[in-house]
Amino acid sequence: MKTLALATTLLLGTAASVSAQDMSALYGPPSEVQDLYTIATAPSADRIQSDIQTLVDFGTRHTLSETESDTRGIGAARRWIFAEFEKISKDCGGCLEVIYVSDTIEGERRIPNPTEVVSVLAIQRGTIDPNRYVMMSGDIDSRVTDPLDGTSDSPGANDNASGMAGVIEAARVLSKRKYAGSIIYAGLSGEEQGLFGGKIVADYALENDWQIKGVLNNDMISNITGIDGVTNNSTVRVFSEGTRANETPAEARTRRFTGGEVDSPSRNLARYVKSQGDQYMTNLDIMMVYRLDRFGRGGHHRPFNVVGIPGIRIMETHEYYDRQHQDLRTEDGIVYGDTMEGVDATYAAKLTALNAITLAGMAGAPPFPANVEATGAVQPSAKLTWETPENADNLAGYRVHWRVTTAPEWTHSRFVGKANEWTFENLVIDNYFFGVSAVAKDGSETPVVFPGAAGRF
Structure with a gap:
């Protein structure tokens, strides 16, 4: 009526x-947020190129390298990153809180002696829901062939000055705007020594009750020519785990009977990145890889996944292994080493833009639907229920989603307003997967939340 x-x-x-x-x-x-089109073209290739060069010019950024010098080593690099974040904060009227997060690690295979692992975080507080975060991260450190060599030149141009430069550039772009939720721009250390910076920051987040809804880990985002001979500047890979790493045995048993093997929050975060890119960017194909990381390898999103924080890896599609973890040298006519020659700043700006529209979309969205559940066994129709959390002043309503179980992405959706339940008439729960997202008044939207513990953010 x-x-x-x-x-x-x-x-x-x-x-x-x-x-x-x-x-x-x-x-x-x-149905779309107009400002995201502007953000998608805002990152500057020239600024990213300059920042990568600055990080390379520190000579080495190895975790075990010099910390007292102002011109060489990881200490100089992290202080420069800190200063850049403070400069960005000054330009936006103090909108960033810049902090160090650190701990001392020792007795590890790649950190045998006591070493302070220091990460740099810049926090842009939300205006409505400040304890809800989305994070973009890059790695500060670099390495050569010997993982314990903290003195040799280790430029780390692509791995991972490119990711770090992307984080700084995203902060420049998004700090000019205000969002309902908070954004963390993170430079993580100790990645090459065993993902220690990520573990330290993840623990810090849990201790401080930060509600991190997604970590976008950027590791190698500037190389376009692979060892396979392919040059490609229009495709990006997004890696995500399919099942939550920290589910309990009871939750795993429930998942076996209800589904969710490919619907962890990290996987639905990856789907969100793809949908944002498809909507707001041109000439960029997002390749979702249904794997935690590359085959047998790891990245700095993994420590967050371990403790239940959704996280994905964003990176180039074709890697050039002669430029990764290599001493600077030429052998048999082959040039080894991660130098500026392997950097394509235009491509790095494109991948930075993908991160920026994802950060803006999630930070601009309302709180995620809480306690999403599905029912409908031996019924003609499936039913979703969920709760509305606090700090939902910008909520326009909810969108329900469904897809056949073999579809890699969400294919159907319907906006249902400020409801807290929805019945899918004549859709048998056995044959489909269901989910729900929260939509802001300006159209910003959360990733889809899959029902039950399997998909809960």
């Missing part, structure tokens, strides 16, 4: 008297 009354009001020419909430209920929120 309310919808009929609204339609009658509009037909009578008195639309001005209809509240914005009623209009949203009638028409739904915008």
Whole structure:
């Protein structure tokens, strides 16, 4: 009856008297966020190139390298990153809180002696829901062939000055704006020595009750020519785990009977990255890889996954292994080493833009639907229920999603307003997967939340 009354009001020419909430209920929120198109073209290849060069010019950024010098070693590099974040904060009126997060590691295979592993974080606080975070990370450190060699030149141009430069550039772009939720721009240390920086920051986040809904780990985002001979500047890989790393035996047993093997929060975060890129960017194909990381290898999103924080890896599609973890040398006509020659800053800017629109979309969205559950066994229709958390002032309503179980992405959706349940008439729960996302009044939207513990963010 309310919808009929609204339609009658509009037909009578008195639309001005209809509240914005009623209009949203009638028409739904915008299907796209116009500012994300602007953000998608905002990262500067020139600034990223300059930042990569600056990081390379520190000579080595090995975790075990010099920390007292102002011009060489990881100490100089992290202080420069800290200063860059502070400069960005000054330009936005102090909108960033810049901090060091560290711990001392020793007795490890790649850190045998006591070493302070120091990461740099810049936090852009949300205006409505400040304890909800999304993080973009890059790695500060570099290495050569010997993982314990902290003195030889180790430029680490692509691995991973490119990711770190992307984080700094994303901060420049997004700090000019305000969002409901918070954004963390992170430079993590100790990656090459065993992912220690990520572990330290993940533990710090848990200790401080930060509700991190996604970590976008950027590791090697500037190389376009692979060892396989392929040159490609229009494709990016997004790696994500399919099943939550920290599910309990009871949760695993439930998942066996209800599904969710490919619907962890990390996997739905990856789907979100792809949907954002497909909507707001051109000439970039997002390749979702259904794997935690490359075959038998690891990255700095993994420590977050271990403790239940959703995280993915964003990186180039074709790697050039002669430029990874190599002493600088030429042998048999082959040039080894991770130098500026392997950097394509235009490509790095494109991947930075993909991160930026993802950060903006998630930070601009309302709180994620809570306690999503699905029911409908031996019933003709499936039913979803969920709860609305606090700090949802920008909520326009919810969108329900469904797909056949073999579809890699969400294929169908419907905006259902400020409901907390929805029945999918004549959709048998056995044959489909279901989920729900929260939509802001400006159209910003969360990733899809899959029902139960398997998909809970």
